Amino acid sequence: MKNPPFVYHRPESVAEAVALLAEHGDDAKVLAGGQSLLPTMALRLGPPAQLIDIGRIPGLGDITAGPHGTSIGALVRHAEAEHSADLRAHAPLIHEAMPLVGHRAIRTRGTVVGSIVHADPAAEMPAVALATGATVVAASADGERTIEAAAFFEGYLTTALRSDELVTEVRFPAWGPHLGGAVVEVSRRHGDYAMVGLACRLDVNGGEIVDAALAFFGVGSTPVRVPVAEAALLSRSPSKDAFEAAAVDVARELSPGADVHASSNYRRHVAGVLSRRGLATAASRIGVPA
Amino acid sequence: MTDTVPVHGTIGVSFTINGESFSVDIEARRSLSDVIREDAGLTGTHLGCEHGVCGACTVLLDGAPARSCLMLAVQADGADITTIEGLADGDQLHPVQQAMHEAHGFQCAFCAPGFLMSTLALLQENPSPSRDEIRAELSGNLCRCTGYETILNGVETAVTLMSGDDGGAS
Numbered sequence: 470m471k472n473p474p475f476v477y478h479r480p481e482s483v484a485e486a487v488a489l490l491a492e493h494g495d496d497a498k499v500l501a502g503g504q505s506l507l508p509t510m511a512l513r514l515g516p517p518a519q520l521i522d523i524g525r526i527p528g529l530g531d532i533t534a535g536p537h538g539t540s541i542g543a544l545v546r547h548a549e550a551e552h553s554a555d556l557r558a559h560a561p562l563i564h565e566a567m568p569l570v571g572h573r574a575i576r577t578r579g580t581v582v583g584s585i586v587h588a589d590p591a592a593e594m595p596a597v598a599l600a601t602g603a604t605v606v607a608a609s610a611d612g613e614r615t616i617e618a619a620a621f622f623e624g625y626l627t628t629a630l631r632s633d634e635l636v637t638e639v640r641f642p643a644w645g646p647h648l649g650g651a652v653v654e655v656s657r658r659h660g661d662y663a664m665v666g667l668a669c670r671l672d673v674n675g676g677e678i679v680d681a682a683l684a685f686f687g688v689g690s691t692p693v694r695v696p697v698a699e700a701a702l703l704s705r706s707p708s709k710d711a712f713e714a715a716a717v718d719v720a721r722e723l724s725p726g727a728d729v730h731a732s733s734n735y736r737r738h739v740a741g742v743l744s745r746r747g748l749a750t751a752a753s754r755i756g757v758p759a
Numbered sequence: 760m761t762d763t764v765p766v767h768g769t770i771g772v773s774f775t776i777n778g779e780s781f782s783v784d785i786e787a788r789r790s791l792s793d794v795i796r797e798d799a800g801l802t803g804t805h806l807g808c809e810h811g812v813c814g815a816c817t818v819l820l821d822g823a824p825a826r827s828c829l830m831l832a833v834q835a836d837g838a839d840i841t842t843i844e845g846l847a848d849g850d851q852l853h854p855v856q857q858a859m860h861e862a863h864g865f866q867c868a869f870c871a872p873g874f875l876m877s878t879l880a881l882l883q884e885n886p887s888p889s890r891d892e893i894r895a896e897l898s899g900n901l902c903r904c905t906g907y908e909t910i911l912n913g914v915e916t917a918v919t920l921m922s923g924d925d926g927g928a929s
Contacts, residue, residue: 473788512810524834573880
């Protein structure tokens with residue numbers, strides 16, 4: 470349970486960090502909050518030969534949230550996001566997810582971006598990124614590129630990020646009064662990873678649903694959307710009947726896995742329940758300021 | 760310029776523990792919990808799992824609760840750390856300790872330092888939580904002895920003690 474030896478680097482700029490990643494690539498892991506990385510190192514599950522601690526790099530700790538969208542820097546802690554009035558007003562799905570992330574002590578150190586990059590399929594933030602259509606900003610020695618959330622999560626703990634890239638921020642589209650969302654989950658104990666969770670977003674115009682995103686977590690190797698169920702919601706009014714129908718559609722469309730925590734059927738059932746609850750909550754929030 | 764520490768090389772770290780300055784040269788792979796226990800000699804911070812699930816290693820880092828086993832000591836450079844040893848004032852127990860004592864909150868008390876630091880953090884942010892709120896907030900601390908009810912009683916007692924409302928029994 471003690472860490473194996475590694476070469477430790479503490480760069481003081483993004484340029485230094487990406488130069489290190491260009492040199493060490495596959496042998497290196499980036500350390501920000503460490504709440505996912507350090508347990509794997511303590512358990513000696515694929516420990517890195519090189520550790521690149523970005524904790525001292527200035528300019529990565531900003532939350533910029535306003536009517537035109539939100540940007541969360543790589544070093545923003547979950548606790549900071551949880552207590553940000555700007556996020557509450559302009560990125561309510563992120564705000565709602567925060568108290569569900571781990572436990573308070575985890576949130577003191579762990580980062581929002583780190584959770585997205587770590588890409589645990591049972592975590593809240595990857596699903597929030599998927600439901601909101603977030604954009605990952607990745608820096609490397611070659612420059613910078615952006616990766617849309619829909620293309621970012623490739624498999625279990627696997628993303629489209631190259632080994633020489635550092636995520637510096639994640640950007641979220643503008644929220645508005647025509648949007649409503651919810652993050653809901655079922656777990657055995659408060660703070661545990663979800664057995665099933667849902668981050669959902671509804672866009673309602675003229676009394677009709679014009680866009681719906683349901684991103685489930687805890688049901689597969691990545692966060693998962695349900696395009697058939699989402700399409701069936703379009704042009705319907707945001708009513709109890711519509712959400713009951715969506716719950717049935719979701720249970721039909723998802724193929725959740727089974728593990729020691731829950732069976733496939735249980736997850737399927739709970740996903741339906743969360744659909745109904747989450748969509749009803751999301752609808753109730755449209756037009757209501759945070 | 761990047762600091763680089765080779766395998767088995769050492770790096771200097773400095774932080775404040777319980778109000779006192781502490782500096783040491785250590786391998787970068789050393790956890791904060793091990794440096795607190797072995798180098799600073801403060802063994803009140805306990806190691807239950809060493810992979811961040813039990814909460815026995817909880818300390819306050821710049822006033823906020825953190826799992827010291829899930830930090831490298833180098834990450835705490837410059838921080839202000841409070842451990843369980845920092846609660847009592849000489850022989851005078853801190854109210855959270857006094858409350859837990861009165862409520863017979865613990866049995867073996869291996870989990871106690873972590874629970875007490877988490878409780879302190881909770882009550883600093885929310886001085887009058889409900890029992891359900893306490894239960895949710897302390898869900899990151901595990902106990903194998905008590906079944907938790909006596910610990911919750913202790914935290915409720917601490918709420919009373921720290922609010923100055925002791926039912927007139929002073």
